[in-house]
Every structure is written in structure tokens, then in C-alpha cells.
Amino acid sequence: MVLDLTMSMAILALMGALATIAGCLEDLESDVGSQSNPNSQVQLAPQMGFLHRIYNKAISGEPVSNGLSAVTAGTVTVVLLDAKFYPLMAIVMGAFVGAIVLGIFATTSYAGRVASQTRFKQPLYMDIMRYTTPSIIGHNFIVNFCLVSLAYIQYEILAYPFSIPFLALIWGITAGAIGSSVGDVHYGAEREFQNREFGCGLNTSLSGRIVRKAESGLRNSIDNVWFCAKFGGPATGIALGLVVFLSSWPATIMQPKTPADYWKTIIVGLLIVFLLIIGNRLVEYNARKTYGPYKEEKEAAS
């Protein structure tokens, strides 16, 4: 399908918005279950005598588990589209099946990991299982819906030569990788060690000593997602949204047709990367000046 400039900008904006929502919800979904980076401390805590009421969703790393739910959603969507379902309906049903499959994997990982910690007396709390798993499924449903919609737009409107399950899988892995690198810090380093000084770094002696009490009562995974929804999730969303937007923007705005145009597009893309590198370096420099260097000895003593 050939699109004019306005229409392609509209499609690009829609894709950016879908990616932003997907990225945000992906990070929150991983926080509900303490997946990936924060998981190691949740797993370690009972070993250090810190029993807790936090979900342990060790399906696999975030890229792999999100790839799993997205490719399942994409596959079901393709089958339904083949059966002449209305596209929106097909995507919603596909996303639902993908989310249910992820939910099943989440239950087996929580039950399995807790049952493998018998010697530390970590109990398996069934109420945590009952009200956290639907939250995981709900978050993941929105992620799947956005990612398969992205794949559908690319396949159907932008005429990419790849199939929908393939594009959905790539988006799932991307969302998982960005959620793992951007949002997890907010949960793993901050929320779990909220009672330590900000930016103190994780000393080995603190391993497993996670915060287990909430504002009222005992902390659970829903409290954690409430905290992460304030900053970690949206930051992840913006990161994924910008990746989608900035990587497609030069080609959309230039509408390249001749070899000279292609080169111009590539140069604009490189310019964006260059500006981002400078921006990142400035942020890093500023953070080091404000918070660093680590005060190792003092932290261990206090």
C-alpha cells in the first residue's frame, strides 16, 4: 500500500503510541511477578532467612518470556485471520490466548521455585498465587495486543515481507530486552532496597536482605507494581516508543526513492544515533558528579 506523507506520519505516530503502551505494561508485568533482574534477590532472600510474600515468576528472562507470549498471540491471530475473522477480533483473541499461556507458565514457576526452597521453610501462599496471577495475565494481554497490532500494521499496511508471528516475536523480544534493561533498575536496585541510601550500590553483605514490609502490612507484588508504575514503567514505555519512533522517522519523513535519498536517510539516522550518544554521555557524567563514587567501606559499616 502506498501512503502519502500525512498518512505515513499518522501510522508512525500510532506505532509509536502502541510501542509506548506495550513497553510500559511490559515492565509492570515483569514487576508484578519479580521477573529477571529483581528475581535473583527474591530467590535469594529465603536462603538468608528472609521469608517473604512476593511472587517468584521465573519463567525465563524477560525477552524470552515476552517472545513466548507474543509469538503465541501472533500465531493464534494468523490462524483466526486465515479463518476470515475481523482483524481487531483476531488480535484480541490472539492476545488473550498468549496472556493465558504466560499466566500458566507464571503459576508453575512460582509453585516450582517455592517447592524447591523447602529447607528454608518458605511457605507457598495460595492467596498470592490467586490474586497476582490474574494481574500478570491482564498486563500481558495489553502488551500482546499492542505488539501484535504493531506486527499487523507492519505486515498489512507497510507490506513488510515477514509473517505476523515473526514480527510479533521480534517485538516481544525487543520489549522484553528494553524492559529488562530500563525498568528493572527501578525495582531491583531501589524498591527491594528502599531502606538503604539512594545510589549506595548493592554490597554483597546486603544480598537477599530485601524489604518485606509495606506501607501497611506485609509487602506483596501488587505493592511493588504500584511503586514501579510511578517511574520505572513509564520510562520503559518512553524508551521503547522512542526506539520505534526514531528508527522509522527518517524513512517516513524523507520517503526515499532514489539512491541519493537513501543515503540522506541513512545519514539522518546516524545523526540521531550520534545525538543520543552525546545525550547519554551527558546524563551519565551528571549522575556520576552528583552521586558517585561509591562509598563502599562506609556503607558496609553502617
Place this chain on the structure above:
Amino acid sequence: MSEIKEIAPNKLVLFGVLGGLLGIYLTYLFPVLGMKIGGNVGGLLKVIAPTFGALGGICAVVWGADAVRRVSKYGLGTGVPSIGQIAMGMGIVASMFGIAIMAKFPLAGPVVSLVTASIIGLIIGWFAQNVIKMKIPVMVRGMTEIAAAGSLIILGFGVAVAGNFQFETFVKMVFDDGLILAVFWIGAVAILHPFNATLGPDEKQKRTTYLAFSTGAITMTIIGIGAIMTLGLSGAITMMLGIILWVIYYKKFWDEVYKDASSVLGTGLIPKTEA
């Protein structure tokens, strides 16, 4: 851990290889038999044939999950998912090579794939052990087994979608519509998840194996949904059987969890410990 009797690795290798190959070859044998017998029974044999490919795939998943378990026990925490991915990576290369090179004699395809995968796994295992120096005693054997299981998973579930293991049909029905991604990724999670989800000092083989059956059945169900698009009724049968198997083994896994867990509470405060 040592007082509990475990299933010997060799038995699981036999289960995986024989079960996997049997399933894959039955998808070839049943339509031939069906043609000979004819009538309703013949037709039925033809329809249910692809389902056996998926059942063979489940055998390979159980074997692969146990191989992952044996290698990962040497302290591969975050490396468990990577092992699952490398298994399918080696498996897909080997199985495609096997059925492509044997395009003239399709019957030899799966065996050639299995052998190729074992050789690739052996080389990668040797590299991991002697060049990267990972110092895991079972690395070479484990990698060989994982790669071989990966190739049988790709072929087994692929056959359930394509209906047979001829290279041309395989490419048209499994690759062109993107279903290979489902086979590849969900198959990888199926063999990496069982050990990753039961990781811990009190991990037990029985529980991990039941979980492997359950994840294999989930793969079978989703592949069945995909196969509805390519094969119609056969896909629906694969899906239904997958759901039934999943219910059985998910229940068995939970029974083991209730038995093994320190305590299963409806709700409650954290028990007192020294910390």
C-alpha cells in the same frame, strides 16, 4: 537429594530418541497404511497421523528438559534460558540440513537430522569445555543430548504442522506462514522452563519431569491451533489432545508441589526465622 531414586539419564535418552523418532515416522506410516486399508478407518488413520509427530515432540521435550537439568545443575542460574535457546538453534540447523540433503530419500531425513544435531552439539560442547573452559563435567554429553533433543522437537512439532517431513512441504507449510517461529520459541521455552522454574536446592527430578510433560503439552496445544490453519481437522485433534495431556500433567505437577513444599498456606503472616 541422593536418597531419592532418580530415573537414569540413559533411560530418558532412550525414551526421547525412540519416542521422538517413532512419533515422527508414524506420521509417514499411518497415511500409507490408510491408503492400503481405505474406507473410514483409512481416512481416520490419515487424519490422526500428524498428531503423533507432536507426541514424539513431547518425548523429546522431556528428554531435553532432563538434559538441561543435568547440565544446569552446575550453577548455571541465568544460563538456563540460554541453553534452551542454543538447543533449538542447533536443532533447527541440523533438522533442516537433514531433511534438505535427504530430499530424494525422505525416510532417512529424521535420522540424518538427529545424527547431524548430535555432531554439532558434540563440537559446541567440546568448545565450551576445552576452549572457553567452563569446567562442567557433563558439558560435552549434555550439549550433544540437548542438540539432538532440539532437532527432534523441531521435526516432531514441525511434522504436526506440515503433515510430513518432505523438505518442500515443510518449507511451504511451516516456514512461509511463520509457524516455525512458534515451534522454535515455544519449543525452546518448553525445554528450558521446567528446570528454570524448579531451580533451587530442593529440586526433584519427578516434579521437573512432570513439568516438562506439561510444557510439552502446552507446545502441542499451540502447534495444534497453528495446524488448524494448515491441516484442518488434524490440527484440531492435536490441540484437543494437547489440552487433555496438559490438564493431566499440570495436575500431577501440583500434586508434587503440595507434597514437596514446606507448607502451603491460604494466607498468613511470615513464619518467624532467626533473621
